[in-house]
Amino acid sequence: xxxxxxxxxxxxxxxxxxxxxxxxxxxxxxxxxxxxxxxxxxxxxxxxxxxxxxxxxxxxxxxxxxxxxxxxxxxxxxxxxxxxxxxxxxxxxxxxxxxxxxxxxxxxxxxxxxxxxxxxxxxxxxxxxxxxxxxxxxxx
Numbered sequence: 001x002x003x004x005x006x007x008x009x010x011x012x013x014x015x016x017x018x019x020x021x022x023x024x025x026x027x028x029x030x031x032x033x034x035x036x037x038x039x040x041x042x043x044x045x046x047x048x049x050x051x052x053x054x055x056x057x058x059x060x061x062x063x064x065x066x067x068x069x070x071x072x073x074x075x076x077x078x079x080x081x082x083x084x085x086x087x088x089x090x091x092x093x094x095x096x097x098x099x100x101x102x103x104x105x106x107x108x109x110x111x112x113x114x115x116x117x118x119x120x121x122x123x124x125x126x127x128x129x130x131x132x133x134x135x136x137x138x139x140x
Contacts, residue, residue, distance in 0.1 A: 009117060010034040014044045014060040014072065015088065020102070024059065024088075027106045028113065041067035041075075048076045055080050057117060059100075062089040086116050 011033050015021040018039075025035045036055075038044040041064045048055060058076055060069040073085035090102045100112050 008034075009056045010036070010054055011057045011059055011113070012036050012038065012044060012048060012055045012076075014038045014041065014058070014064065014069070016040065016061060016065050020061075020088075024109060027109055028059075031110055031113075033113075040064060041069075041072045044072060045075055049079050053079075055083060057084045057086060057113065059086045059088065059113070062087040084116050086112065 011028055013021055013025050013028070013035055014037075015024065016039055021037050021039070025037045028035045036047060038047055041060075044058075044060070047053060048058075055076070058073055060072055062069040064072065069085075069087045073083075073087075077083045077085070086099055088100045088102055088104075099116075100109070104112075
């Protein structure tokens with residue numbers, strides 16, 4: 001199970017803002033996860049569809065410059081069955097389906113990522129968005 005051995009969990013972090021992307025990726029690496037960083041949805045698709053690519057979690061900004069996080073999640077789930085998707089955003093209003101509201105603490109990041117990974121994979125993005133995963137209002 002992924003949560004038992006973080007070093008075996010590969011997370012794809014997609015955020016157009018270098019500060020957020022680097023900070024989140026560094027924190028996740030320190031927690032033992034394997035992390036790949038991308039600036040755009042196009043870059044994430046290229047990396048995610050490369051031969052041999054394997055990702056367990058997509059942690060993406062809800063609104064990227066070239067695509068929504070929702071559309072990116074749908075695209076990558078075609079290649080990665082069981083891929084879990086976690087959205088980030090500045091507020092529920094601006095982030096739409098975001099489940100992790102910016103700004104967030106590193107402790108909150110760790111808890112939400114951990115909970116996302118221990119839940120059984122869902123079959124569709126719609127199930128993710130309908131409240132299957134913890135929401136921004138959950139206690140840290």
